[in-house]
Amino acid sequence: MPKGKDTALMSWKEVPFGCYILEPGNSVKFKTGDWRSFRPVLDKEKCIKCGQCYIMCPEPAYEQDEEGYYIVNLTYCKGCGICASVCPKGAITMVIEEV
Amino acid sequence: MGKRIAKEVSIAVAEAVKQCRVDVIAAYPITPQTHIVEHLSELVANGELDAEYITVESEHSAISACLGSVATGARTFTSTSAQGLALMHEILFITSALRLPVVMVVANRALSAPISIWNDHADIMAQRDVGWIQTFAENGQEAVDLVYHAFRVAEDRRVMFPAIVNIDGFTLSHMIEPIELPDQEQVDQYLPPFKPRYKLDPRKPISIGPVGIPEIYTEAKKAQDEAFKNAYRVIIKAWDEFEKIFGRRYRPVETYRMEDAEVALLIMGSLAETAMTAVDRMREAGKKVGLVRIRLWRPFPLRDFVRAVKGVKMLAVVDRALSPGATGGPVAVEVRSALYQVPGRPRVVSFIAGLGGRDVTVEDFEEMADKAYFYLKKKPKESYEMIGVKE
Ligand code: SF4
Ligand code: SF4
Numbered sequence: 498m499p500k501g502k503d504t505a506l507m508s509w510k511e512v513p514f515g516c517y518i519l520e521p522g523n524s525v526k527f528k529t530g531d532w533r534s535f536r537p538v539l540d541k542e543k544c545i546k547c548g549q550c551y552i553m554c555p556e557p558a559y560e561q562d563e564e565g566y567y568i569v570n571l572t573y574c575k576g577c578g579i580c581a582s583v584c585p586k587g588a589i590t591m592v593i594e595e596v
Numbered sequence: 597m598g599k600r601i602a603k604e605v606s607i608a609v610a611e612a613v614k615q616c617r618v619d620v621i622a623a624y625p626i627t628p629q630t631h632i633v634e635h636l637s638e639l640v641a642n643g644e645l646d647a648e649y650i651t652v653e654s655e656h657s658a659i660s661a662c663l664g665s666v667a668t669g670a671r672t673f674t675s676t677s678a679q680g681l682a683l684m685h686e687i688l689f690i691t692s693a694l695r696l697p698v699v700m701v702v703a704n705r706a707l708s709a710p711i712s713i714w715n716d717h718a719d720i721m722a723q724r725d726v727g728w729i730q731t732f733a734e735n736g737q738e739a740v741d742l743v744y745h746a747f748r749v750a751e752d753r754r755v756m757f758p759a760i761v762n763i764d765g766f767t768l769s770h771m772i773e774p775i776e777l778p779d780q781e782q783v784d785q786y787l788p789p790f791k792p793r794y795k796l797d798p799r800k801p802i803s804i805g806p807v808g809i810p811e812i813y814t815e816a817k818k819a820q821d822e823a824f825k826n827a828y829r830v831i832i833k834a835w836d837e838f839e840k841i842f843g844r845r846y847r848p849v850e851t852y853r854m855e856d857a858e859v860a861l862l863i864m865g866s867l868a869e870t871a872m873t874a875v876d877r878m879r880e881a882g883k884k885v886g887l888v889r890i891r892l893w894r895p896f897p898l899r900d901f902v903r904a905v906k907g908v909k910m911l912a913v914v915d916r917a918l919s920p921g922a923t924g925g926p927v928a929v930e931v932r933s934a935l936y937q938v939p940g941r942p943r944v945v946s947f948i949a950g951l952g953g954r955d956v957t958v959e960d961f962e963e964m965a966d967k968a969y970f971y972l973k974k975k976p977k978e979s980y981e982m983i984g985v986k987e
Contacts, residue, residue, distance in 0.1 A: 505811040509818035514793055515695035515756075516816050518803035 529556055533576030535591040537569050543588035550580035550589060600776040605736040605768050606631035608775045609675075609701055612743040614645045615783040616699075619670035619790075622650035622661035626680040627713045628765035629703040633675050655680035659687040659698070666696040666758075667804055669795035671747065674698060677765055678705035678719045685723065691758045692727030693820055694804055695793075697750035698758040700728075701743065704865070704916075705765040706952040714953020715765040717865065717916035721926040727824060729759035729831065730894040732864040734850075736773035738891075739763045741844060744778075744786055749834045751790045755827045762893075764866040766953070778842055786841050828895050848897035849904045850889040853879060857886030859968045860905060860942070862913045864890045864927060867956055871914070874961030885965045890927070898934055905935070908942040912968040914961075915980075916950050924980045945971050946980035960984060 513519055537550075544566060551559040551567045558573040559580070569580075581589035603611075610632050613621075621640070623633040639645035648670075652658045655676050665672040676684060681702055691698055704720055706712035720730065729749060733739040739761065746759040763769055794802055808816050828848075835846045852868075853875050854860060861871050868889040878885040888904050888911075890897070905911055915925020923929055928946030935941040947964050950956040960983055967981075 504809065507812060507815055509815035509822070512812065512815050512819040515693070515804065516806065516808060516812075517694075517794055518806055519794070521801040521803075 529575040530572045535576040537589045538592050540588045543586045549583045553579050553583045598776050598778040600774050603775045604772050607635050608740050610635035612740045613673050616747045618647050618673045620648045620665040620672045622658045623674045624655045624658045626677045628769045629675045629677040655683040659684040662698040663691050666698050667796045669792050671790045672698050675701040677703045681719045688726035695756040699746045701761045703765040703769040712952040715767050716951045721917040732762045734868050736775045748787050749831050752830050755830050768866045848892035849900040851904050852887040854886035858884040858909045860886045860888050860908045860911050862888045871961045874958045910968040910972050911942045911944045912964050913946050915948050918948050947983050949983040
Protein backbone atom coordinates (compact mmCIF):
# COMPACT_ATOMS: atom_id res chain seq x y z
CA MET A 498 0.00 0.00 0.00
CA PRO A 499 1.15 3.55 -0.43
CA LYS A 500 3.38 4.57 2.37
CA GLY A 501 4.55 7.98 3.42
CA LYS A 502 2.92 11.00 4.89
CA ASP A 503 -0.56 10.47 3.42
CA THR A 504 -1.16 6.96 4.72
CA ALA A 505 -2.35 8.14 8.10
CA LEU A 506 -4.98 10.37 6.49
CA MET A 507 -6.25 8.00 3.85
CA SER A 508 -9.99 7.32 3.67
CA TRP A 509 -11.06 3.69 3.27
CA LYS A 510 -12.35 4.64 -0.16
CA GLU A 511 -8.83 5.55 -1.22
CA VAL A 512 -7.23 2.33 -0.07
CA PRO A 513 -5.85 0.69 -3.21
CA PHE A 514 -7.44 -2.57 -4.36
CA GLY A 515 -6.42 -5.35 -1.97
CA CYS A 516 -3.87 -2.92 -0.47
CA TYR A 517 -1.62 -3.63 -3.45
CA ILE A 518 1.40 -1.47 -4.19
CA LEU A 519 0.73 -0.46 -7.76
CA GLU A 520 3.73 1.81 -8.10
CA PRO A 521 6.97 -0.19 -8.11
CA GLY A 522 9.78 1.12 -5.94
CA ASN A 523 7.60 3.55 -4.04
CA SER A 524 9.30 2.61 -0.78
CA VAL A 525 11.73 5.46 -1.50
CA LYS A 526 8.86 7.70 -0.43
CA PHE A 527 8.92 6.14 2.99
CA LYS A 528 11.37 8.17 5.06
CA THR A 529 12.63 5.64 7.57
CA GLY A 530 15.15 8.22 8.79
CA ASP A 531 12.38 9.45 11.11
CA TRP A 532 12.80 6.34 13.23
CA ARG A 533 16.47 6.90 14.04
CA SER A 534 17.74 7.49 17.57
CA PHE A 535 21.38 6.57 16.76
CA ARG A 536 23.30 7.73 13.73
CA PRO A 537 26.22 5.88 12.11
CA VAL A 538 29.37 8.00 11.90
CA LEU A 539 32.17 6.86 9.58
CA ASP A 540 35.85 7.13 10.37
CA LYS A 541 37.44 7.27 6.89
CA GLU A 542 40.88 6.64 8.44
CA LYS A 543 39.80 3.11 9.37
CA CYS A 544 37.55 2.33 6.38
CA ILE A 545 38.91 -0.13 3.79
CA LYS A 546 35.95 0.38 1.40
CA CYS A 547 34.95 -3.26 1.61
CA GLY A 548 31.23 -2.46 1.22
CA GLN A 549 29.95 -4.71 4.02
CA CYS A 550 27.96 -1.79 5.45
CA TYR A 551 26.42 -1.15 2.03
CA ILE A 552 25.50 -4.81 1.54
CA MET A 553 24.05 -5.42 4.99
CA CYS A 554 22.09 -2.20 5.46
CA PRO A 555 18.42 -3.27 5.37
CA GLU A 556 17.07 -0.01 3.98
CA PRO A 557 19.48 0.28 1.96
CA ALA A 558 20.77 3.69 3.00
CA TYR A 559 24.36 3.61 1.78
CA GLU A 560 25.61 5.15 -1.45
CA GLN A 561 29.18 5.13 -2.72
CA ASP A 562 30.91 8.44 -3.32
CA GLU A 563 33.53 9.22 -6.04
CA GLU A 564 36.36 8.21 -3.72
CA GLY A 565 34.78 4.81 -3.08
CA TYR A 566 33.63 5.48 0.48
CA TYR A 567 30.16 4.38 1.49
CA ILE A 568 28.21 7.37 2.73
CA VAL A 569 24.97 7.03 4.66
CA ASN A 570 21.82 8.75 3.44
CA LEU A 571 20.20 9.92 6.66
CA THR A 572 16.79 10.27 5.00
CA TYR A 573 16.60 6.48 5.05
CA CYS A 574 19.00 5.36 7.78
CA LYS A 575 16.78 4.12 10.61
CA GLY A 576 19.64 3.74 13.04
CA CYS A 577 19.53 -0.04 13.44
CA GLY A 578 23.31 -0.27 13.86
CA ILE A 579 23.79 -3.28 11.60
CA CYS A 580 26.43 -1.47 9.55
CA ALA A 581 28.44 -0.65 12.65
CA SER A 582 28.16 -4.20 13.86
CA VAL A 583 29.29 -5.80 10.58
CA CYS A 584 32.09 -3.38 9.77
CA PRO A 585 35.29 -5.47 9.98
CA LYS A 586 37.40 -2.44 10.83
CA GLY A 587 35.24 -0.82 13.49
CA ALA A 588 35.05 2.24 11.24
CA ILE A 589 31.42 3.02 12.09
CA THR A 590 30.34 4.37 15.46
CA MET A 591 26.69 4.75 16.46
CA VAL A 592 26.22 8.20 17.97
CA ILE A 593 23.04 9.23 19.78
CA GLU A 594 20.86 11.74 17.91
CA GLU A 595 20.31 14.91 19.91
CA VAL A 596 16.71 16.05 19.62
CA MET B 597 -28.44 -28.96 -23.49
CA GLY B 598 -26.25 -31.56 -21.87
CA LYS B 599 -27.43 -35.07 -21.05
CA ARG B 600 -28.77 -36.06 -17.65
CA ILE B 601 -26.82 -39.09 -16.52
CA ALA B 602 -26.13 -40.93 -13.28
CA LYS B 603 -22.80 -39.85 -11.86
CA GLU B 604 -21.03 -39.79 -8.56
CA VAL B 605 -21.30 -36.22 -7.32
CA SER B 606 -17.53 -35.89 -6.77
CA ILE B 607 -16.86 -36.98 -10.35
CA ALA B 608 -19.48 -34.57 -11.65
CA VAL B 609 -17.90 -31.75 -9.63
CA ALA B 610 -14.50 -32.56 -11.14
CA GLU B 611 -16.03 -32.59 -14.63
CA ALA B 612 -17.60 -29.21 -13.93
CA VAL B 613 -14.25 -27.84 -12.81
CA LYS B 614 -12.79 -29.10 -16.07
CA GLN B 615 -15.56 -27.39 -18.02
CA CYS B 616 -14.61 -24.18 -16.22
CA ARG B 617 -11.24 -24.49 -17.98
CA VAL B 618 -9.13 -24.17 -14.86
CA ASP B 619 -5.45 -23.42 -15.36
CA VAL B 620 -4.14 -24.63 -12.02
CA ILE B 621 -5.23 -27.17 -9.42
CA ALA B 622 -3.28 -27.55 -6.19
CA ALA B 623 -4.67 -30.02 -3.70
CA TYR B 624 -3.83 -32.56 -1.06
CA PRO B 625 -6.03 -35.63 -0.82
CA ILE B 626 -8.24 -36.06 2.22
CA THR B 627 -11.40 -38.10 2.75
CA PRO B 628 -14.13 -37.39 1.63
CA GLN B 629 -12.84 -34.86 -0.88
CA THR B 630 -10.56 -37.46 -2.50
CA HIS B 631 -12.59 -38.43 -5.54
CA ILE B 632 -12.80 -34.84 -6.72
CA VAL B 633 -9.07 -34.23 -6.83
CA GLU B 634 -8.29 -37.78 -7.91
CA HIS B 635 -10.53 -37.41 -10.95
CA LEU B 636 -9.06 -34.00 -11.75
CA SER B 637 -5.53 -35.40 -11.60
CA GLU B 638 -6.63 -38.15 -14.00
CA LEU B 639 -8.09 -35.61 -16.38
CA VAL B 640 -4.83 -33.65 -16.34
CA ALA B 641 -2.69 -36.80 -16.69
CA ASN B 642 -4.81 -38.03 -19.62
CA GLY B 643 -4.43 -34.73 -21.37
CA GLU B 644 -8.17 -34.15 -21.23
CA LEU B 645 -7.66 -31.05 -19.14
CA ASP B 646 -4.91 -28.63 -20.05
CA ALA B 647 -3.99 -27.51 -16.55
CA GLU B 648 -1.11 -27.54 -14.12
CA TYR B 649 -1.77 -30.01 -11.29
CA ILE B 650 0.47 -29.14 -8.34
CA THR B 651 0.93 -31.96 -5.86
CA VAL B 652 1.81 -30.51 -2.49
CA GLU B 653 2.80 -31.80 0.92
CA SER B 654 -0.10 -30.32 2.87
CA GLU B 655 -3.28 -28.28 2.60
CA HIS B 656 -1.40 -25.26 3.90
CA SER B 657 0.81 -25.56 0.84
CA ALA B 658 -2.15 -26.32 -1.42
CA ILE B 659 -3.94 -23.09 -0.61
CA SER B 660 -0.68 -21.14 -0.65
CA ALA B 661 0.05 -22.42 -4.14
CA CYS B 662 -3.50 -21.51 -5.18
CA LEU B 663 -3.11 -18.01 -3.82
CA GLY B 664 0.08 -17.47 -5.80
CA SER B 665 -1.44 -19.01 -8.87
CA VAL B 666 -4.49 -16.75 -8.91
CA ALA B 667 -2.22 -13.76 -8.29
CA THR B 668 -0.62 -14.42 -11.68
CA GLY B 669 -4.03 -14.45 -13.34
CA ALA B 670 -4.55 -18.22 -13.59
CA ARG B 671 -7.97 -19.72 -12.93
CA THR B 672 -7.40 -21.90 -9.87
CA PHE B 673 -9.23 -24.64 -8.04
CA THR B 674 -8.71 -26.63 -4.86
CA SER B 675 -10.75 -28.89 -2.67
CA THR B 676 -10.45 -30.19 0.87
CA SER B 677 -12.26 -31.42 3.98
CA ALA B 678 -12.11 -31.20 7.77
CA GLN B 679 -8.54 -31.13 9.15
CA GLY B 680 -7.32 -30.12 5.71
CA LEU B 681 -9.51 -27.05 5.75
CA ALA B 682 -8.40 -26.31 9.29
CA LEU B 683 -4.79 -26.46 8.14
CA MET B 684 -5.60 -23.91 5.43
CA HIS B 685 -7.11 -21.54 7.98
CA GLU B 686 -4.30 -19.01 8.12
CA ILE B 687 -4.04 -18.61 4.37
CA LEU B 688 -7.81 -18.38 3.85
CA PHE B 689 -7.85 -14.93 5.46
CA ILE B 690 -4.97 -13.80 3.30
CA THR B 691 -6.58 -15.07 0.10
CA SER B 692 -9.71 -13.01 0.66
CA ALA B 693 -8.00 -9.87 1.93
CA LEU B 694 -5.71 -9.94 -1.11
CA ARG B 695 -8.80 -10.33 -3.31
CA LEU B 696 -7.61 -13.54 -4.95
CA PRO B 697 -10.56 -15.52 -6.35
CA VAL B 698 -9.60 -19.13 -5.68
CA VAL B 699 -12.55 -21.52 -5.94
CA MET B 700 -12.70 -24.41 -3.49
CA VAL B 701 -15.14 -27.24 -2.96
CA VAL B 702 -15.28 -28.40 0.64
CA ALA B 703 -16.64 -31.89 1.17
CA ASN B 704 -17.83 -31.17 4.70
CA ARG B 705 -16.60 -33.47 7.40
CA ALA B 706 -16.39 -33.52 11.20
CA LEU B 707 -13.23 -32.30 12.91
CA SER B 708 -11.26 -34.63 15.15
CA ALA B 709 -11.18 -35.68 17.99
CA PRO B 710 -12.44 -38.31 18.17
CA ILE B 711 -11.23 -39.01 14.66
CA SER B 712 -14.16 -38.92 12.29
CA ILE B 713 -14.15 -39.01 8.53
CA TRP B 714 -17.92 -38.57 8.40
CA ASN B 715 -20.11 -35.67 7.58
CA ASP B 716 -21.04 -32.60 9.56
CA HIS B 717 -20.37 -28.87 9.25
CA ALA B 718 -17.74 -28.37 11.96
CA ASP B 719 -15.01 -27.80 9.39
CA ILE B 720 -16.70 -24.98 7.55
CA MET B 721 -18.22 -23.34 10.63
CA ALA B 722 -14.69 -22.86 11.94
CA GLN B 723 -14.06 -20.83 8.76
CA ARG B 724 -16.99 -18.49 9.17
CA ASP B 725 -14.96 -15.30 9.29
CA VAL B 726 -12.35 -15.93 6.60
CA GLY B 727 -14.05 -13.58 4.15
CA TRP B 728 -14.78 -16.15 1.45
CA ILE B 729 -18.10 -16.36 -0.38
CA GLN B 730 -19.75 -19.53 0.93
CA THR B 731 -22.62 -21.54 -0.50
CA PHE B 732 -24.15 -24.88 0.52
CA ALA B 733 -25.46 -27.41 -1.98
CA GLU B 734 -28.44 -29.62 -1.35
CA ASN B 735 -27.94 -32.21 -4.09
CA GLY B 736 -25.55 -33.24 -6.83
CA GLN B 737 -26.99 -31.02 -9.52
CA GLU B 738 -26.75 -28.03 -7.24
CA ALA B 739 -23.18 -28.91 -6.26
CA VAL B 740 -22.18 -28.82 -9.92
CA ASP B 741 -24.16 -25.68 -10.68
CA LEU B 742 -22.66 -23.87 -7.72
CA VAL B 743 -19.17 -24.59 -9.08
CA TYR B 744 -19.87 -22.69 -12.33
CA HIS B 745 -21.48 -19.95 -10.27
CA ALA B 746 -18.55 -19.76 -7.86
CA PHE B 747 -16.02 -19.12 -10.65
CA ARG B 748 -18.26 -16.62 -12.35
CA VAL B 749 -18.86 -14.62 -9.16
CA ALA B 750 -15.42 -14.91 -7.59
CA GLU B 751 -13.61 -13.73 -10.70
CA ASP B 752 -16.04 -10.93 -11.50
CA ARG B 753 -14.03 -7.72 -11.43
CA ARG B 754 -16.58 -6.15 -9.10
CA VAL B 755 -16.09 -9.03 -6.68
CA MET B 756 -12.61 -10.61 -6.75
CA PHE B 757 -13.12 -12.72 -3.65
CA PRO B 758 -12.47 -16.44 -3.22
CA ALA B 759 -15.45 -18.78 -2.95
CA ILE B 760 -16.22 -22.04 -1.20
CA VAL B 761 -18.91 -24.44 -2.37
CA ASN B 762 -19.90 -26.76 0.47
CA ILE B 763 -21.08 -30.24 -0.27
CA ASP B 764 -21.84 -32.72 2.50
CA GLY B 765 -19.13 -35.34 2.74
CA PHE B 766 -20.28 -38.83 1.68
CA THR B 767 -24.01 -38.06 1.91
CA LEU B 768 -23.48 -35.86 -1.13
CA SER B 769 -19.90 -36.28 -2.32
CA HIS B 770 -20.14 -40.07 -2.73
CA MET B 771 -23.73 -40.36 -3.92
CA ILE B 772 -24.59 -41.38 -7.44
CA GLU B 773 -27.26 -39.04 -8.69
CA PRO B 774 -28.77 -38.08 -12.01
CA ILE B 775 -26.83 -34.98 -12.97
CA GLU B 776 -26.98 -32.87 -16.07
CA LEU B 777 -23.62 -31.53 -17.14
CA PRO B 778 -24.18 -28.68 -19.57
CA ASP B 779 -22.52 -28.41 -22.97
CA GLN B 780 -19.11 -26.80 -23.02
CA GLU B 781 -20.47 -23.93 -25.15
CA GLN B 782 -23.00 -23.10 -22.47
CA VAL B 783 -20.32 -23.05 -19.79
CA ASP B 784 -18.13 -20.86 -22.00
CA GLN B 785 -21.04 -18.51 -22.50
CA TYR B 786 -21.63 -18.33 -18.77
CA LEU B 787 -18.03 -18.12 -17.65
CA PRO B 788 -15.83 -15.66 -19.54
CA PRO B 789 -12.02 -16.02 -19.39
CA PHE B 790 -10.46 -14.79 -16.14
CA LYS B 791 -9.31 -11.19 -16.49
CA PRO B 792 -8.18 -10.03 -13.05
CA ARG B 793 -8.03 -6.37 -12.06
CA TYR B 794 -4.32 -6.74 -11.34
CA LYS B 795 -1.90 -9.59 -11.63
CA LEU B 796 1.72 -10.39 -10.92
CA ASP B 797 3.50 -9.66 -14.17
CA PRO B 798 7.22 -8.86 -14.45
CA ARG B 799 6.46 -6.43 -17.27
CA LYS B 800 4.22 -4.40 -14.97
CA PRO B 801 5.47 -4.96 -11.45
CA ILE B 802 3.21 -4.56 -8.43
CA SER B 803 3.53 -5.79 -4.86
CA ILE B 804 0.81 -7.84 -3.20
CA GLY B 805 0.61 -8.30 0.54
CA PRO B 806 2.55 -5.48 2.22
CA VAL B 807 2.26 -4.51 5.87
CA GLY B 808 -0.74 -2.48 7.06
CA ILE B 809 0.27 -0.15 9.83
CA PRO B 810 -2.34 0.80 12.48
CA GLU B 811 -3.15 3.99 10.55
CA ILE B 812 -4.37 2.01 7.54
CA TYR B 813 -5.42 -1.47 8.74
CA THR B 814 -8.93 -0.43 9.76
CA GLU B 815 -9.47 1.37 6.46
CA ALA B 816 -8.20 -1.65 4.56
CA LYS B 817 -10.63 -3.89 6.42
CA LYS B 818 -13.50 -1.47 5.85
CA ALA B 819 -12.74 -1.45 2.12
CA GLN B 820 -12.63 -5.26 2.10
CA ASP B 821 -15.91 -5.54 3.99
CA GLU B 822 -17.75 -3.08 1.75
CA ALA B 823 -16.53 -4.88 -1.35
CA PHE B 824 -17.57 -8.22 0.16
CA LYS B 825 -21.06 -7.02 1.00
CA ASN B 826 -21.41 -5.60 -2.51
CA ALA B 827 -20.62 -9.04 -3.90
CA TYR B 828 -24.20 -9.95 -2.95
CA ARG B 829 -25.62 -8.17 -5.99
CA VAL B 830 -23.25 -9.93 -8.34
CA ILE B 831 -24.08 -13.26 -6.72
CA ILE B 832 -27.79 -12.71 -7.42
CA LYS B 833 -27.20 -11.48 -10.98
CA ALA B 834 -24.98 -14.47 -11.68
CA TRP B 835 -27.83 -16.76 -10.61
CA ASP B 836 -30.25 -14.82 -12.85
CA GLU B 837 -27.85 -15.28 -15.73
CA PHE B 838 -27.48 -18.94 -14.80
CA GLU B 839 -31.21 -19.42 -15.08
CA LYS B 840 -31.24 -17.84 -18.55
CA ILE B 841 -28.55 -20.14 -19.87
CA PHE B 842 -29.11 -23.39 -17.95
CA GLY B 843 -32.77 -23.09 -16.96
CA ARG B 844 -32.28 -23.77 -13.26
CA ARG B 845 -33.11 -21.09 -10.75
CA TYR B 846 -31.18 -20.48 -7.55
CA ARG B 847 -31.81 -17.97 -4.76
CA PRO B 848 -29.83 -17.20 -1.59
CA VAL B 849 -32.60 -18.69 0.58
CA GLU B 850 -35.03 -21.42 -0.43
CA THR B 851 -38.37 -22.11 1.20
CA TYR B 852 -40.56 -25.19 1.19
CA ARG B 853 -44.22 -25.13 2.20
CA MET B 854 -43.72 -21.91 4.11
CA GLU B 855 -47.13 -20.44 3.27
CA ASP B 856 -48.96 -20.02 6.64
CA ALA B 857 -46.19 -21.96 8.47
CA GLU B 858 -46.15 -21.54 12.26
CA VAL B 859 -43.03 -23.58 12.81
CA ALA B 860 -40.16 -23.63 10.37
CA LEU B 861 -37.14 -25.89 10.27
CA LEU B 862 -33.99 -24.18 9.10
CA ILE B 863 -31.08 -26.09 7.61
CA MET B 864 -28.11 -25.82 5.27
CA GLY B 865 -26.94 -28.58 2.96
CA SER B 866 -28.19 -31.96 1.86
CA LEU B 867 -30.24 -32.81 4.95
CA ALA B 868 -32.90 -30.47 3.61
CA GLU B 869 -34.15 -33.30 1.41
CA THR B 870 -34.93 -35.43 4.47
CA ALA B 871 -36.43 -32.42 6.19
CA MET B 872 -38.79 -31.91 3.23
CA THR B 873 -40.18 -35.40 3.70
CA ALA B 874 -40.71 -34.64 7.37
CA VAL B 875 -42.48 -31.40 6.46
CA ASP B 876 -44.77 -33.26 4.04
CA ARG B 877 -45.67 -35.80 6.72
CA MET B 878 -46.38 -33.14 9.31
CA ARG B 879 -48.45 -31.15 6.85
CA GLU B 880 -50.52 -34.27 6.22
CA ALA B 881 -51.05 -34.49 9.96
CA GLY B 882 -52.35 -30.93 9.90
CA LYS B 883 -49.28 -29.27 11.44
CA LYS B 884 -48.31 -25.99 9.87
CA VAL B 885 -44.62 -26.73 9.42
CA GLY B 886 -42.35 -25.39 6.69
CA LEU B 887 -38.69 -25.49 5.76
CA VAL B 888 -36.13 -22.77 5.11
CA ARG B 889 -32.79 -23.59 3.56
CA ILE B 890 -29.92 -21.14 3.43
CA ARG B 891 -27.89 -21.61 0.27
CA LEU B 892 -25.76 -18.47 0.54
CA TRP B 893 -24.07 -18.37 3.91
CA ARG B 894 -21.53 -15.60 3.24
CA PRO B 895 -22.23 -12.80 2.59
CA PHE B 896 -25.27 -13.53 4.74
CA PRO B 897 -28.47 -12.75 2.80
CA LEU B 898 -30.14 -10.85 5.61
CA ARG B 899 -33.12 -9.46 3.69
CA ASP B 900 -33.92 -12.69 1.85
CA PHE B 901 -33.74 -14.52 5.13
CA VAL B 902 -36.01 -12.14 7.03
CA ARG B 903 -38.52 -12.30 4.19
CA ALA B 904 -38.42 -16.10 4.18
CA VAL B 905 -39.32 -16.44 7.87
CA LYS B 906 -41.93 -13.68 7.98
CA GLY B 907 -45.00 -14.71 9.97
CA VAL B 908 -43.33 -17.77 11.50
CA LYS B 909 -43.80 -18.18 15.24
CA MET B 910 -40.91 -20.51 15.98
CA LEU B 911 -37.82 -21.20 13.94
CA ALA B 912 -36.10 -24.50 14.68
CA VAL B 913 -32.52 -24.13 13.52
CA VAL B 914 -30.79 -27.42 12.85
CA ASP B 915 -27.05 -26.95 13.16
CA ARG B 916 -24.59 -29.58 11.96
CA ALA B 917 -21.83 -28.22 14.18
CA LEU B 918 -21.29 -27.60 17.85
CA SER B 919 -19.94 -24.36 19.23
CA PRO B 920 -19.05 -25.50 22.73
CA GLY B 921 -20.38 -23.25 25.42
CA ALA B 922 -21.96 -20.81 22.98
CA THR B 923 -25.57 -19.65 23.06
CA GLY B 924 -26.53 -21.94 20.20
CA GLY B 925 -25.23 -23.68 17.11
CA PRO B 926 -23.35 -21.35 14.74
CA VAL B 927 -26.28 -20.94 12.35
CA ALA B 928 -28.73 -20.43 15.21
CA VAL B 929 -26.53 -17.73 16.72
CA GLU B 930 -26.34 -16.03 13.34
CA VAL B 931 -30.07 -16.02 12.69
CA ARG B 932 -30.98 -15.03 16.23
CA SER B 933 -28.78 -12.02 15.78
CA ALA B 934 -30.19 -11.37 12.31
CA LEU B 935 -33.74 -11.39 13.66
CA TYR B 936 -33.14 -9.39 16.80
CA GLN B 937 -33.99 -6.04 15.21
CA VAL B 938 -36.97 -7.39 13.27
CA PRO B 939 -40.36 -6.41 14.73
CA GLY B 940 -42.62 -9.43 15.31
CA ARG B 941 -39.67 -11.73 14.82
CA PRO B 942 -40.04 -15.48 15.25
CA ARG B 943 -38.52 -17.12 18.29
CA VAL B 944 -35.51 -19.28 17.63
CA VAL B 945 -34.71 -22.66 19.08
CA SER B 946 -31.31 -24.20 18.41
CA PHE B 947 -30.84 -27.92 17.73
CA ILE B 948 -27.53 -29.62 17.09
CA ALA B 949 -27.92 -32.76 15.00
CA GLY B 950 -26.09 -35.04 12.62
CA LEU B 951 -22.62 -34.71 14.10
CA GLY B 952 -19.80 -36.89 12.79
CA GLY B 953 -21.96 -38.79 10.33
CA ARG B 954 -24.89 -39.52 12.63
CA ASP B 955 -28.02 -39.93 10.52
CA VAL B 956 -30.75 -37.37 10.94
CA THR B 957 -33.99 -39.13 10.09
CA VAL B 958 -37.43 -37.92 9.09
CA GLU B 959 -38.50 -38.81 12.63
CA ASP B 960 -35.72 -36.65 14.07
CA PHE B 961 -36.99 -33.68 12.11
CA GLU B 962 -40.53 -34.40 13.28
CA GLU B 963 -39.25 -34.52 16.85
CA MET B 964 -37.53 -31.16 16.42
CA ALA B 965 -40.63 -29.56 14.91
CA ASP B 966 -42.77 -30.97 17.75
CA LYS B 967 -40.31 -29.61 20.29
CA ALA B 968 -40.48 -26.25 18.56
CA TYR B 969 -44.25 -26.29 18.99
CA PHE B 970 -43.82 -27.23 22.63
CA TYR B 971 -41.32 -24.41 23.20
CA LEU B 972 -43.92 -21.94 21.97
CA LYS B 973 -45.73 -22.63 25.22
CA LYS B 974 -42.82 -23.41 27.50
CA LYS B 975 -39.43 -21.78 27.28
CA PRO B 976 -36.57 -24.24 26.68
CA LYS B 977 -34.27 -24.82 29.64
CA GLU B 978 -31.06 -24.66 27.62
CA SER B 979 -30.08 -22.27 24.87
CA TYR B 980 -29.32 -25.22 22.60
CA GLU B 981 -30.06 -28.88 22.58
CA MET B 982 -28.36 -31.89 21.02
CA ILE B 983 -30.67 -34.25 19.19
CA GLY B 984 -30.35 -38.03 19.21
CA VAL B 985 -27.90 -38.24 22.11
CA LYS B 986 -28.09 -41.58 23.91
CA GLU B 987 -28.63 -40.97 27.62
S1 SF4 C 1 22.27 2.12 11.02
FE1 SF4 C 1 21.11 0.55 9.97
S2 SF4 C 1 19.82 1.71 8.59
FE2 SF4 C 1 21.43 3.11 9.24
S3 SF4 C 1 22.94 2.91 7.69
FE3 SF4 C 1 23.50 1.49 9.31
S4 SF4 C 1 22.58 -0.45 8.66
FE4 SF4 C 1 21.62 1.15 7.43
S1 SF4 D 1 32.01 -2.01 6.38
FE1 SF4 D 1 33.40 -0.62 7.43
S2 SF4 D 1 35.28 -0.85 6.35
FE2 SF4 D 1 33.72 -1.77 5.05
S3 SF4 D 1 33.11 -0.09 3.70
FE3 SF4 D 1 31.74 -0.02 5.41
S4 SF4 D 1 32.68 1.38 6.83
FE4 SF4 D 1 34.27 0.86 5.39
